[in-house]
Amino acid sequence: MSTLQDTVLSINGRDYRFPAEPVVVICLDGSEPAYIEEAAKAGYAPHLAKLLRTGTSRIAQCVIPSFTNPNNLSIVTGRPPKVHGIAGNYFYDRASGEEVMMNDARFLRAPTIFATFHDAGAKVAVVTAKDKLRTLLGKGLDFTSGRAIAFSAEKANEATRAQNGLGDVLAYVGKPLPDVYSADLSEFVFAAGVKLLDTFRPDLMYLSTTDYVQHKAAPGSPKANEFYAMFDRYVGALDAAGCVLAITADHGMNGKHRADGAPDVLYLQDLFDEWTGKGRSRVILPITDPYVAHHGALGSFATVYLPEGLAAAEAAALLERLRQTEGIQLALTSAEACERFELPPDRIGDVVVVGTRAKVFGTSAARHDLSGLTEPLRSHGGLTEENVPLIVNRKTDWPADRALRNFDIFDVALNHVSQSAAA
Known part of the structure; x- marks a missing residue:
């Protein structure tokens, strides 16, 4: 940890206090609130159940469209898409007349919270499931500084110290390269987060998963509960390691099919x-x-x-x-x-x-x-996938009658967990 605890940084019009201990934010892709509620109720997620009782548990609203890129970038900039510019995974560029993937850092119009903290001397770590987000989230980080790490589970085997701040990631995490269409992709992210918290001890860390399971399994189903049981083990490890742990989602998820199972x-x-x-x-x-x-x-x-x-x-x-x-x-x-x-x-x-x-x-x-x-x-994509969980492993002083967006989560974790409780 650095010794900058008296620092307050202004980022995209919002002020953030430097953390007294590591702050870990998890974006659990596609996690409709019922997934955690059902797994906890059925006994599959005892650590999450504890956080729901003893920490902070709220329902927040995500950005519309309720897709991955707009919401992840809102979370890491603290602002809506009109500020950071990422309005979807894909858009039509009128100037060039081309349909374009918005996963290149050149499309991002606002600095990330990570980049600004890094510039101020903080240690930051970003781990994503898919590589499509890694370049956007890692924009502005100097990977030669020894204070920045950003890599994806999908391309963990290609990570280098020069490009990602860490090489030989598979050996570091101790897991094989996961299949992109699997729950293992998210588990790799969690395992990497636990390892980084133990050895790198970042001031800020962001873990972003894939919604592969949520696209296939409804809340409370065996496949969903198995995934959340796995997630719960890592929640327990992160919580026990001593950090402010904050969990939200980029969007919810709903069934989009007719009675015969065909897509509607x-x-x-x-x-x-x-x-x-x-x-x-x-x-x-x-x-x-x-x-x-x-x-x-x-x-x-x-x-x-x-x-x-x-x-x-x-x-x-x-x-x-x-x-x-x-x-x-x-x-x-x-x-x-x-x-x-x-x-x-x-x-x-x-x-x-x-x-x-x-x-x-x-x-x-x-x-x-x-x-x-x-x-x-x-x-997902619509208003019916707007509600997402926002869970913190500490009590916070965010007013009960004040609405929450998923992109308030760094504000909550850095400014609304009392320093005495975090110490």
Whole structure:
């Protein structure tokens, strides 16, 4: 630990107190609050059950769209997407005319909490499940300083001291390289976190997992309880090692299928091809990323780019037509969506569409490979996946009547755990 305990850092308009002991924040991907509640109630998660009783347990709201990249970046910047610029995993760049993955650090418009603390002399560690987040979360870190480490479980075998602050990660963690489509990917993250807390002793550490299990298993199911039992063992180890441990999620998760188990999909590109002419409108699904086997790129949030020069009356008529379509919870103009959800206007289409609880959106039926969906689809993206847990292993003084967002978690962990309780 460093000796900067009197330091207060201002980051993206919020002040953060330097920690008196390590602060570990976990983003448990796709963790609907019921997952932890059911596992704890059934006896699979005794350490989490203890935290629910003796620490702080609240329900927070995530960023909409309720996808991985917007929420992870909100958590690590402490601000909504209109500030940091990451509005999805994927967007349409009007300037280049290309559909682009937003996993490159150049798309991030605000400094992370890690980078600012690192610049002030703190030791920081970031471990992600998938490599798509690692470059974004590690932006601004000097890996030659000896005070910064960032790597992914997915590419742990490729980590080097120069690029990640640590080499030979597999030997360091003591586990083999996990399969990207497995619970082992998340377990590698937790094991790495325990090892780093013991040997590196960072001031701030962030652990971000994958929602592979949550896409396949409902809360309270055997597969889900098995995952949370595994997670619970690492929670116990982290808590016992002496840290402020704060847990939240990037989004919730819901079943998105019909009674027969088939995905309940509305193919928006097919719909707009019918309404505005083939290829004249462009539907973007911000859930899209390289890892589609467990969700088929189907989520409950989409954005639509309407034909150039479309008259305002025609655009309004399309919006109204969308609102009358089964499965649509919200159809908003870009301005309405950006104001309501605090999104960056230049990375959002002309129309934003949010689905009802069981509905997901596709582009065209022919463009989605659903062969990887071996169980009834579970996915996210809409308002019905907005609620997430926020758990801290200490009592906090965050007012009970003050709403919480998942991106308040560093504020809670650094500013609202009393120093006397943390000592």
